[in-house]
Each structure stands twice: as C-alpha cells, then as structure tokens.
Amino acid sequence: MHKSYISLQELQDKYKHLPEHNCWTSKDILAWYRTYRINGIEKNGEIPIEEESYNRLINKSLEGK
Structure with missing residues (x-):
C-alpha cells in the first residue's frame, strides 16, 4: 500500500x-510527532x-487540552 506524506506547509x-490550527507551528507539530510517534520522516527540522x-x-493533541 502506498503511503502519502504531507509537508508542514x-x-x-x-x-x-479550522481556527484551532491557526496557532499551530512547526515546533508544535514536531513536539506532537515526537510525543505520539506519528509515522513520519523528519528532514531538516521539518x-x-x-x-x-x-x-x-x-486527536492526540486535542486529548491533551
């Protein structure tokens, strides 16, 4: 099965x-990625x-709020 990857941008x-996404930064996503071990590839901080x-x-990030 082909996996589709999406960049931060x-x-x-x-x-x-979606209003709750407006304040999300690359640091937020990086922290969530590391915390929840979401399948992804880190390249040059992105x-x-x-x-x-x-x-x-x-869902995981919203559970923590």
Whole structure:
C-alpha cells in the first residue's frame, strides 16, 4: 500500500480554515510527532507526515487540552 506524506506547509494550507490550527507551528507539530510517534520522516527540522496518521496527531493533541 502506498503511503502519502504531507509537508508542514501542506498541512497548514489544508487545515487553515479550522481556527484551532491557526496557532499551530512547526515546533508544535514536531513536539506532537515526537510525543505520539506519528509515522513520519523528519528532514531538516521539518516533518512530511504520513497523511493517514494526521488524524491521530490531531486527536492526540486535542486529548491533551
């Protein structure tokens, strides 16, 4: 099965209409990625995240609020 990866900028563009995403920074996503071990690849401080895993990232981050 082919895995689709999405960059931080693509995430921000895709979800920018949702108010809770407006304050998310690359540091937030990096911290969540490391904390929850979301499937992704870190390159030069940026993480193209496996798109399927993004909902897990959202749900886990919102559980902590």
